[in-house]
Amino acid sequence: EVRLVESGGDLLQPGGSLRLSCAASGFTFSHYWMHWVRQTPGKGLLWVSRINSDGSNIAYADAVKGRFTISRDNAKNTVYLQMNSLRAEDTALYYCARVRSGNVDAFDMWGQGTMVTVSS
């Protein structure tokens, strides 16, 4: 079965750190660019970060630049999001998403999401 499974979400205090993981299965993970997207009730869907297939091309949203780090381990079929200096406004459901093949940057597969809550 083709799937993405996120994990690592938690409740933590402002200033804390967390690493999210997204495990892929059922497809050749190393061929695909991957993204993280977060969702809040108030701000909807917000793109967070992107990594290309070999990890050499990375981009971040301004809101997380300098605090979050995306990485991947193709041997483990996993993409990560290291989140440091967390703020209340980072509270969201975090999804990993796969970029569709064929030079189309739409997201054709999403995980179920993992919840991050930042609160004192």
Next chain:
Amino acid sequence: DIQMTQSPSSLSASVGDRVTITCQASQDIGHYLSWYQQKPGKAPKLLIYDAFNLETGVPSTFSGSKSGTDFTFTISSLQPEDLATYYCQQYHYLPFTFGPGTKVDLK
């Protein structure tokens, strides 16, 4: 950043109705636009990519079109299982940006 506006924010329709949602980009994004369906408690699902291409396995009752920087998403005949929130997304420029969503429910 590219701003995506979507209208309406919500709509109520009957089974069998034709439903249309529009999305406008703040600048030219070419055809680099997708439409997603999200049901409560679920992740978004890709329906349309590159403005008008139907994703594999998606019913042909869904369609997309483009006119300049305006994009239209249509459900030709609304079914009960189509009740969801629909989002547009541009992927021409980073940061990729989403519209605020259109919630579709039954009248």
